[in-house]
Amino acid sequence: MLLARVIGNVVATQKNQRYEGASVMLCRQITPEGEDMEYTCLALDSVSAGEGDIVLIVQEGWSASTAATGKAGAAIDSAIIGVVDYIDLLPKEN
Numbered sequence: 001m002l003l004a005r006v007i008g009n010v011v012a013t014q015k016n017q018r019y020e021g022a023s024v025m026l027c028r029q030i031t032p033e034g035e036d037m038e039y040t041c042l043a044l045d046s047v048s049a050g051e052g053d054i055v056l057i058v059q060e061g062w063s064a065s066t067a068a069t070g071k072a073g074a075a076i077d078s079a080i081i082g083v084v085d086y087i088d089l090l091p092k093e094n
Contacts, residue, residue, distance in 0.1 A: 002041075002057040003084070004029045006049050010042060016075075025049060025080060027057060032087055043078035056082040 004027035012024065022044045029039040034054075041057070049055050059078045 001081075002027075002029050002039075002059060003032065003087075004041075004043075004055055004057050005036070006051050006053045006055055006080075007040070008051060019044065019076075022046075025055075027055065027078075027080070030054070032089055034087075041078050043080045044076055045080045047080055047083055049080050049083050054084040054087075055080045056084060 006025050007028050008026040010024040010026055024042055025045050027041055027043050029037040029041075031037060041059075043055075043057050047055075057078050058081050
């Protein structure tokens with residue numbers, strides 16, 4: 001799983017029928033402290049995430065497909081499966 005921030009959405013006028021009604025979001029991976037990393041990806045949204053939300057992304061075909069469409073077998077690499085309320089980090093050890 002990845003921790004990421006939604007930085008935009010992608011509008012497609014035509015897409016595979018398995019993805020009808022699903023939003024495609026542009027996401028940038030972040031550190032647990034909230035700092036941006038280099039990696040960005042497209043992910044199907046299964047939880048109604050919005051721009052600026054911190055999200056959990058699964059990047060495994062079977063899980064992503066089932067979470068995003070409710071049906072196994074759709075060719076999906078990444079899906080947003082949760083919106084993060086907060087991250088509680090343990091104190092750093094000296």
